[in-house]
Amino acid sequence: MSRQPKGTRTLGGREGERIERCRKVFFETFSAYGYQPFYAPGLQLFESAWEKLPPRFRKRLIPVYTPSGEPCFLRADLTLAAVAYLSSHFSPQERPLRVCYAGPLYRAPIPPETDFEKMQFGAELLGWEGQGADVEVIALLLRSLRRLGIHSPVVVLGHAGFLRESLSRLDRSLSSTLTMALLERRYEAFFDALGEAHLPGGADNPLFRLPYLRGNASRTLKEANLLFGETQPLRDLALIVGALEELGLGENLRLDLALARELGYYSGPVFEIFSGSAGFSLGGGGRYDGLLEQYGIVGQALGFGLDLRTVASLSRFEGPTPAVAWCGQLSPRVALERADDFIASGYRIELSWQENREGAIQLARSRNYGWWIDLPACTAYPLDSMDEEETGC
Amino acid sequence: MLTLCLPTGRVLDEAVEVLENLDIPTLRLRDRGRSLVIQEGDFRFLLAKPMDVPVYVHYGIADLALAGSDVIWETGASLVELADTGRGVCRIVLAGPKKVAARFLGHESRLMGLRVATKYPRIAEAFFADRGIQVEFVHLNGSIEMAPRLGLSDCIVDIVQTGSTLKANALSVIAEIAPVSLKFVASCKSLQLAWDGIKEIIGKFSSSSRKAGDEDGKAV
Numbered sequence: 341m342s343r344q345p346k347g348t349r350t351l352g353g354r355e356g357e358r359i360e361r362c363r364k365v366f367f368e369t370f371s372a373y374g375y376q377p378f379y380a381p382g383l384q385l386f387e388s389a390w391e392k393l394p395p396r397f398r399k400r401l402i403p404v405y406t407p408s409g410e411p412c413f414l415r416a417d418l419t420l421a422a423v424a425y426l427s428s429h430f431s432p433q434e435r436p437l438r439v440c441y442a443g444p445l446y447r448a449p450i451p452p453e454t455d456f457e458k459m460q461f462g463a464e465l466l467g468w469e470g471q472g473a474d475v476e477v478i479a480l481l482l483r484s485l486r487r488l489g490i491h492s493p494v495v496v497l498g499h500a501g502f503l504r505e506s507l508s509r510l511d512r513s514l515s516s517t518l519t520m521a522l523l524e525r526r527y528e529a530f531f532d533a534l535g536e537a538h539l540p541g542g543a544d545n546p547l548f549r550l551p552y553l554r555g556n557a558s559r560t561l562k563e564a565n566l567l568f569g570e571t572q573p574l575r576d577l578a579l580i581v582g583a584l585e586e587l588g589l590g591e592n593l594r595l596d597l598a599l600a601r602e603l604g605y606y607s608g609p610v611f612e613i614f615s616g617s618a619g620f621s622l623g624g625g626g627r628y629d630g631l632l633e634q635y636g637i638v639g640q641a642l643g644f645g646l647d648l649r650t651v652a653s654l655s656r657f658e659g660p661t662p663a664v665a666w667c668g669q670l671s672p673r674v675a676l677e678r679a680d681d682f683i684a685s686g687y688r689i690e691l692s693w694q695e696n697r698e699g700a701i702q703l704a705r706s707r708n709y710g711w712w713i714d715l716p717a718c719t720a721y722p723l724d725s726m727d728e729e730e731t732g733c
Numbered sequence: 734m735l736t737l738c739l740p741t742g743r744v745l746d747e748a749v750e751v752l753e754n755l756d757i758p759t760l761r762l763r764d765r766g767r768s769l770v771i772q773e774g775d776f777r778f779l780l781a782k783p784m785d786v787p788v789y790v791h792y793g794i795a796d797l798a799l800a801g802s803d804v805i806w807e808t809g810a811s812l813v814e815l816a817d818t819g820r821g822v823c824r825i826v827l828a829g830p831k832k833v834a835a836r837f838l839g840h841e842s843r844l845m846g847l848r849v850a851t852k853y854p855r856i857a858e859a860f861f862a863d864r865g866i867q868v869e870f871v872h873l874n875g876s877i878e879m880a881p882r883l884g885l886s887d888c889i890v891d892i893v894q895t896g897s898t899l900k901a902n903a904l905s906v907i908a909e910i911a912p913v914s915l916k917f918v919a920s921c922k923s924l925q926l927a928w929d930g931i932k933e934i935i936g937k938f939s940s941s942s943r944k945a946g947d948e949d950g951k952a953v
Contacts, residue, residue, distance in 0.1 A: 450809050450811070451808060451809035451810075451855070452788050452791055452808055452809060452810060494925065494926060496925045525811075525812070525813040525814065525921065526813075526814040527813065527814060527815055527816075528814045528815065528816050528817050528916065529814070552932070554924075554925070554928055555928045555929065555932075594925055594926075594928075596925060612925075614922050614925055614926055616926060618793065618922065619791070619792040619793020619794060619920060619922055620791070620792065620793055620811065620920075620921055620922055621921060621922070
């Protein structure tokens, strides 16, 4: 028996197939819009990454040493590697720059989760400040999910700048207590702290409505404008919502103006992705500038990461029909040529070279395939009835 | 339909009272027999061990739940704390016999290697780790109070309501770790995708707390 490290898993069979399909759809959708595939090393140097990682992240790193004695950690984040790559391999004149990536990430799990290895797909768009960038990334993300047959994906939009502005007039300690409560999603603690602060207007202070500002995008924006005035972050969100609605993606949108995602890291619109069939967020992202500054880049970037395994588990797609093709006495050349004909007409073929015809049928049954192909006779049979169905060559 | 997870055991009756105050139908819940999944009106109730309730919410199986703050902390579940019901109030404490309590008054070097019995290993670990004290944990699932008396541990980390069980086992409170109460929580997904239904319940929660004049019942 070969044991595997706790917290890791081998992904194969149907699950492996689904993950690969999802990866392919994401890459196809994003690379068609100029996002270049990017492969980062599996290790990151402590000295280059430590200061750039959000503090809550640092406790979850898994340290290792390279054979040359350099202290590193297993890749915990792909954004960092993507920004480092874009800032060092391209000149400022080449921006905006787009990359997409897929690969494993390693972070100490937070219970009740147990896996420390996750597969992630992500994309980053660096160097474009306008809303076009937000709309582009969110629209491509939703298109990919739809292509994967994921039932009604929902993007929940918030704005780091809106939260920061709303809390900025409070004293620093109260503001940080409220921020932490929102970050940890402890709304009860948020209201307790607000109540104890005796703010002007008492319970009518707009901040008491903040966790209620969620749901339908247009309705929420309207209420937020009435309570907080038409601030720049709300105008940003209105433009993004309007553009996504024009693209026919309105039903996939919700707003949550109390959405806090690493407030020190994100600077503008942020989002999380949900699907009715999954219990938790599939991933999320947003606009950031601080990280770029640390790489000497003035401007903003936008990115997201999705848990590929969760997305794969929700995906529904009609792939090619899997079948075992019996080669009989055919020469390999003829067998492969005939198999090509079946593949062209929508089959995924597994060749069976055994002489025994029954053995090939059994193999198809053991694989739970619906079809069996007799290549010498150029005929496909459904396994449940064995009625002759299709001639493919 | 919203799915609500409730803790079994002694806190269940209090949880059912909270639901009644929210005008949530509880007739079948009161007459549940051995059923663990009960459907009534627009609600489906799941009955689970208290420690498992946050896990059902974390994975989005339950949209809402009533869960103790102790088990929320211990499980580390990712969920949204909407309100404090003011019910199931107790404390999570470090307790021990007098001679062990006396050691806590001196230098921390006297505490190294203590053996601590608890059913809350995460909370206990966080408490001692924050103070730089290296201890050994014995994970038990119940009757924690008898562990020091029988020599299984030096002290315990457990919940205390009146303190009478501690007293009966010759233990006293050495340190308060955190207050505990029954919280009204939601799954991160449901808060976004089932907000209209949840908002309605939260609204009822606020008004029922005001009606009851319950100062401890802090509602959203």
